[in-house]
Amino acid sequence: MGVMLLGFAAVCTLVAVAYAKTPTPAEPTVQGVEDQASIFYYANGKELGRIGKKRQSVQLGAQGEKPTTGKVPDFVQNAVLAAENRSFRSDKGGISIKGTGRAVWVNLTGGKGGGSTITQQLAKNYYSDVNNRTMSRKFKELFISMKLEDKHSKDEILRLYLNTIYFGRDTYGIQAASREYFHTDVWKLKPDQAAFLGGLIQNPNRDPSEQKNKNWIKERYDYTLNGLVTMGKMDTAQATSYKAKLPYFYSAGSSGNTFGGQKGYMLMRAKLELERQGITSQKLTTEGLRVTTTFDPKMMVEAKNAAEKTVPQVNPKKLAKKKIRVGLISVESKTGKVRAFYGGPDYLSQSFDNVWLGSAQAGSAMKPYVLAAALKKGYSLQSLVDGRSMVPIDTQGNITPGGVKFRTGHAKPAMNLIEATQWSNNTAYVQLGFKVGSQDVFKTATDAGIASTLLNPHKGGAGMFLGANDIRPVEQAAGYAAFANGGTYYQPRVIEKVLEPDKSKSDQNGKGKVTYKERKLNWEKHRVFDESVAAKATYAMRKVVTAGTATAAQLPDGREAAGKTGTTDNNVATWFVGYVPQLSTAVTLFNDNYDKKLKRKKSLILPGVGEVQGGTIPAKIWRSFMAGATEGMTAETFPQASMDGTVYKYAQPPKKKEKDEDEGKPGWCKLPGLENHPRCKGDNEPEPGDPGNKPPCQSPVPDGNCDPNKPPFQPPPDWWCRAHPDQAQQYPTCRKGDDGGRPGNGETPPFPNQQQTQPAFFLPSTYRSEE
Incomplete structure (x- = not known):
């Protein structure tokens, strides 16, 4: 007996010493036990998606308190206790003697079962090693459980448990489980749904959506409801009513893939920007950040509809199989915030982002940077440049034999910078670019956000002036935003605000309330040109929309808009980039x-359309998006532009000929079949009388019973287009220059006295622009 007593005393002493030496860590020792996903929100606060482990920490609601946002209601707490540890609130030292004894007996007789209290489960999952099945670990868990009861209140232990326990489907914590199985927050659950979740904890790997687990989940559900009755938390009648059927729950994966559709493009772009701000992927996926993006959900829908529904022949999903990309991105001009974009048909089927990763030849959409460089150097919009096709120009911008030649639409011996922009004249812009200087154009473009790596191969040659270089849609949207806002470049961004847990202030009250602090973010901003330059360039680009190559982009209700088309050599890519004072939007197909x-x-060829030009499909998609995006937005006007500056005259208008019988007649009167047209008669006066409702003339020579000003059919024939050059903007098919414009200005036939078969060439080796 003495030996036994001494042995018992020794054991007790060893246990006491072991208990004393077992610490209760201030922080969890199980790796990843507190990891939780970061939540991304739209600009309006609506949730966009989550990246990281499916866990979101919540607080406990008080007993009798009405369900409150961010808290676990009392009936949900009770449901978990009914399923796992009904005597939790009365257990002493975190151990249930009855439960532990039952567990020992079950294990000794070959059965399986627990008996662990919630405190013991927390000790195992939070502070111990769940994979270590040794006896020493069991004792360690018991000691930690006892110490947890000394250090923490029952509510604190339950809160930690509810935020860490596994519910299956890679889901941790009661809030994540509520969203996974019922697509709602825990504070919005109903009592039967709470009982369902409580029943899952015993064996979370038995997914309730699998047929083989149906009976098991029903048994656990009924067991939990019975426990609630036993605990006095639910009356028998209510429990019986709930037992009639399981609450409806969603099957695995039914919540939708986080990265499906446009969400994948949005989340991946936001993740990349966070990394560039010093927020690592590990931090993002484990620390539960709260990230507000700049995306406007309504505009995102408008972008998707514009890209996919505006033009029947444009089916981005089908085109993607041929590597034909469709991209759209819209930037708030005064902040750089990306409000909407269309990155591709679906991130899961095409992870390649068309607007940030994609790039294509800019075509004539590069010309505004040439114009801005000239205006910065004091050029007046009234400066004259040579607009004739195939005129040789040297690298000083002079007309010299042996210089580079370009075909161009709307050829004209002398045109001002407004006309050159309106009709996107290639010769005019090559001459202007060389006169201004390649270095100045390069600096203006790069200051506006165009990547220097894309411009470097074409620096010094005519190709840069006409957009032989590749460019990214996001760069164009941000670059044109500088014209819209008065000359300032704002780095395009998709992150509005980042909140991260402030560990120094959280949990001070012991109730698990998380305090967040805002992280400082840095975005680039600088001036590209002054407000006067922006206003002048905008004036010229407004002409593109009102009466130039992009009349298809005109917005409803007369809202002012400006922009530029772009169609590249061989129709590899096509653009329309435009803006209103508040938004700058780039649309491209390449x-x-x-x-x-x-x-x-390869060339961009669409079935039923053929070659695509910037003034057609891109302009229509742009209009479709902007009409919806600006709905309800104040219709602001652009600043007034002045015509001041130095008027450079690099071209001279043709001198007037001495008066002869042909004076005042259009040059096309000499074309066969047009000599008897009314405008080609001696007095150069139209036929007297009002044509009234006469039918259109079917030939170039009117007979007095028809109206020569009406097109005989659609599209108008060439002879009618030549006779009515002033109607070019009303009938786009009469234009075959930039994005549909017909060469010639109405007073001379296309390309007068030139060999049209002679190919254009470039400095250095570059592609021909849209004309």
């Missing part, structure tokens, strides 16, 4: 498929 035989990208 072929990303490389032709090994031709050693270039």
